[in-house]
Amino acid sequence: MRSDCSKAHGGIESAFDTHGGVHQSRRSSARKMKEIDKVNSQRVSVITVCLNHKEGLDRTLASVVTQSWGDMEHIVIDGGSTDGSVKLLEGHRTDKPYVFVSESDNGLYDAMNKGWRMADGDLVVFMNAGDTFASEAVVETIARAHASETWRWGYGCARICNANNQPLAIVSFVPFRLDRLALGLSVVPHQATVMEHELLEELGGFKIELGPAADQELLLRAALLSQPRLWGEFFADFEGGGVGSSRGWSAYVRDMGRFRGSLGLYVGGGRVRDKIVTIALTVYKLGEAGQDKVRRRKGLLGEALFDAR
Numbered sequence: 001m002r003s004d005c006s007k008a009h010g011g012i013e014s015a016f017d018t019h020g021g022v023h024q025s026r027r028s029s030a031r032k033m034k035e036i037d038k039v040n041s042q043r044v045s046v047i048t049v050c051l052n053h054k055e056g057l058d059r060t061l062a063s064v065v066t067q068s069w070g071d072m073e074h075i076v077i078d079g080g081s082t083d084g085s086v087k088l089l090e091g092h093r094t095d096k097p098y099v100f101v102s103e104s105d106n107g108l109y110d111a112m113n114k115g116w117r118m119a120d121g122d123l124v125v126f127m128n129a130g131d132t133f134a135s136e137a138v139v140e141t142i143a144r145a146h147a148s149e150t151w152r153w154g155y156g157c158a159r160i161c162n163a164n165n166q167p168l169a170i171v172s173f174v175p176f177r178l179d180r181l182a183l184g185l186s187v188v189p190h191q192a193t194v195m196e197h198e199l200l201e202e203l204g205g206f207k208i209e210l211g212p213a214a215d216q217e218l219l220l221r222a223a224l225l226s227q228p229r230l231w232g233e234f235f236a237d238f239e240g241g242g243v244g245s246s247r248g249w250s251a252y253v254r255d256m257g258r259f260r261g262s263l264g265l266y267v268g269g270g271r272v273r274d275k276i277v278t279i280a281l282t283v284y285k286l287g288e289a290g291q292d293k294v295r296r297r298k299g300l301l302g303e304a305l306f307d308a309r
Contacts, residue, residue, distance in 0.1 A: 042143040044072040045121030049111035049128050051079035056130025063132035065094050069139040075118050076100035077111040109206035109214045116200050123194050131191045134234035142194045152199045153222050154229030158189035160240040174232050184256030190215040192235035213255035253281045
């Protein structure tokens with residue numbers, strides 16, 4: 001009888017183990033489905049602004065189409081081009097959600113603000129006319145990382161290219177250092193940057209009155225709120241010769257000095273000390289730029305390499 005009870009008891013335990021295993025399997029399957037749903041729910045909005053740059057726009061449109069990530073939209077803000085760009089946009093065909101507007105605006109950053117405010121993606125990437133993704137998997141890499149990690153913005157590396165898409169320079173700001181960004185000693189390539197739509201709303205977007213470095217000011221404000229997620233791989237190839245990429249480092253140093261002041265960030269804790277630091281860094285960068293020109297003339301400087309490490 002005891003033996004029978006033992007067997008019966010063992011049978012009951014076995015039944016419970018099996019039942020628990022079924023529930024565990026179901027829970028595991030449910031978790032996997034939630035993970036899959038979270039990944040698949042990551043919509044990415046790609047914003048492109050353009051003004052009379054049909055050839056560059058064509059390259060950018062083609063680059064967005066080839067992205068492997070399915071849940072993405074492409075929004076193009078044209079500033080009223082007269083070079084055939086609008087006709088190109090009208091004839092563009094893609095299997096991804098796509099919309100464009102063509103109307104006058106107040107410049108580059110006004111158009112970029114207009115673009116992200118039209119977007120309904122969880123994440124926003126700015127890829128302007130002439131800029132291209134470095135590979136077909138960039139958006140997928142970003143979306144999958146955001147689904148499994150906690151971050152609000154981040155960036156990868158970028159290449160500055162000529163009109164023939166040949167690399168001229170590398171922009172790499174890895175590891176990230178807030179002090180270098182705030183001092184204007186390093187720049188974050190906005191073409192290789194991704195930001196949550198909610199963070200853009202929280203920050204209010206670009207301050208268009210700040211001029212060419214308004215993107216760096218926005219990223220500085222983002223960095224004060226949240227540490228960026230970094231990728232040590234190329235995300236974007238962008239054209240050199242633009243307003244931003246053609247400016248000297250000394251100009252960025254002065255700009256970031258102004259931005260620190262507006263945000264109440266002062267080196268040494270005071271305006272005077274901060275101003276002295278800005279002037280000293282400006283002089284240093286001007287001297288450094290002069291030395292580079294001499295080296296180029298002597299043929300001692302090869303490809304320009306902007307490495308902020």
